Each structure stands twice: as structure tokens, then as C-alpha cells.
Amino acid sequence: MKKLILMLIFACVLLSCNSKNKEETGQISSPETDNENTEDALDKVSVYEGLLPCADCEGIETVLKIYQGDGTMETHKFELITIYKKKQPEKKRVQKGNYNLERGLGNDPDGTIYVLNYDKPEADQIFYGYSATNPDKIFLLNNKREKITSKLNYFLMLNE
Structure with missing residues (x-):
């Protein structure tokens, strides 16, 4: 049981670190910009x-x-x-x-x-x-x- 709780805590920490990195580096993108970039590449x-x-x-x-x-x-x-x-x-x-x-x-x-x-x-x-x-x-x-x-x-x- 302790191992399960530790794994859950570790997963939460990892997820929160990744979301902070995206915010700090400005890598958050909306679906609209993702579609535009994909369409440009395909064109x-x-x-x-x-x-x-x-x-x-x-x-x-x-x-x-x-x-x-x-x-x-x-x-x-x-x-x-x-x-x-x-x-x-x-x-x-x-x-x-x-x-x-x-x-x-x-x-x-x-x-x-x-x-x-x-x-x-x-x-x-x-x-x-x-x-x-x-x-x-x-x-x-x-x-x-x-x-x-x-x-x-x-x-x-x-x-x-």
C-alpha cells in the first residue's frame, strides 16, 4: 500500500513539473494554432x-x-x-x-x-x-x- 501511495505522489510531482515547464517556456498551444501549423506543413x-x-x-x-x-x-x-x-x-x-x-x-x-x-x-x-x-x-x-x-x-x- 505504501508503495502505491509513493508511486501516486511521484506521478503527481512529475505531472506538475511538466506543466510548469510548458508554461515557463511558452510552449502552450491552442487547438487553433496546432491546426494552422499542420495545414501549413501539409500545404x-x-x-x-x-x-x-x-x-x-x-x-x-x-x-x-x-x-x-x-x-x-x-x-x-x-x-x-x-x-x-x-x-x-x-x-x-x-x-x-x-x-x-x-x-x-x-x-x-x-x-x-x-x-x-x-x-x-x-x-x-x-x-x-x-x-x-x-x-x-x-x-x-x-x-x-x-x-x-x-x-x-x-x-x-x-x-x-
Whole structure:
């Protein structure tokens, strides 16, 4: 019984210390400000656009939207829109899903790779990456997470 009372007293002391710390540091937030901060974080989106090569059409107009979310993997979302130009009929495809980040692109340890559909089978995954020195230019990568070596342009540019 004494142990139970001591544990209750200890828990009360801990709780009162935590609430005082929040008040003193100004960390108390209302539900309104929490919602605003969450909405702002979820609204952050990077939009990359470009014309990728196509074997049997004029090019693949591509728009990749990367939603930053709140920093957790559960909120990392993407939307990939592709339109096959001058193809009859013009084919438009919209893919939505989750992405994960990986560090390192080729010889650049600070580069970043977006693994689109990381939570699906490997055949459904798409890889885009950028170097730390030029994050505005994102490259379509092969299934080995390497830049595609070609005279053709396999990259998208950040649209600000």
C-alpha cells in the first residue's frame, strides 16, 4: 500500500513539473494554432516539370508534385502526372501514392532520392533524385537508383 501511495505522489510531482515547464517556456498551444501549423506543413509542395523522352511519341510531359507533409513518412505524398504528347489519343496518367527519402545519389553522399511507391512491389516503384549542389534539377533514375546515361534529357526542373 505504501508503495502505491509513493508511486501516486511521484506521478503527481512529475505531472506538475511538466506543466510548469510548458508554461515557463511558452510552449502552450491552442487547438487553433496546432491546426494552422499542420495545414501549413501539409500545404508545402515542390512541383517539378519537364518533357521526358518517349520512344513512340513527341515526348512525355511530366509533372511531379512532392508534398512534404508534417515530416512523417505517413504524410509524404506524391502526385505524378504524365501526358504522352502527339499520341492518338493523347494519354494522360495520374499516379498518387507515398514516397520515402534516401540519402546519396551516385558519388554525392548528400544527394537525395525520392522512392515513389516505396510501400508497393519493386516493379511499381519509381526513382527520382537530385544532387545537393543542384536541388532544382531532379533526374529520373533507373531501377538501380542511378542516373540514366543518355544524350536525351531525363530530368525535371523545379517550378517556382
